[in-house]
Amino acid sequence: MLMRLVIAFGILVSITGVAVTAPPPTKAKEDPAVPATKEKIVEKLIGKWEVLKADNPAMNGATLHFEKGGKYIYEVEGVKAEGTFEIEDGKLITRIGSASDTDNFKKLNNEELEIINLDKQYTLLKRKKD
Numbered sequence: 001m002l003m004r005l006v007i008a009f010g011i012l013v014s015i016t017g018v019a020v021t022a023p024p025p026t027k028a029k030e031d032p033a034v035p036a037t038k039e040k041i042v043e044k045l046i047g048k049w050e051v052l053k054a055d056n057p058a059m060n061g062a063t064l065h066f067e068k069g070g071k072y073i074y075e076v077e078g079v080k081a082e083g084t085f086e087i088e089d090g091k092l093i094t095r096i097g098s099a100s101d102t103d104n105f106k107k108l109n110n111e112e113l114e115i116i117n118l119d120k121q122y123t124l125l126k127r128k129k130d
Helices: 002-016 038-045
Strands: 046-052 063-067 071-076 080-090 090-098 099-108 112-117 120-126
Touching: 038 080, 038 099, 071 090
Parallel strands: none
Antiparallel strands: 046 063, 046 120, 063 071, 071 080, 080 090, 090 099, 099 112, 112 120
């Protein structure tokens, strides 16, 4: 009896071309909130960003400018300070003189940048149009 069912199923599959199969494995989706590679993070980061909201009052109203080659400019109330930036282990590290800051990305796209530093201070920035 079992043999007849197996043969019948084999004939049915060969005639119709239909067989029961498992669906293909799904690929893990990349988190759209933050690019996956250092190169893509830098690509999205390059440009001028205006601070819209910051837990650190000194950041409110500031403009951050990230340039190719790792140059970083912080400007607030007409005063500019130049330094460097780098991406290390998916984190943004900025340096001006002997001071440095490390931030985790919460969101980074063509329009918005959200970061949280190691002291849990949140900053929301919007890309500035030139």
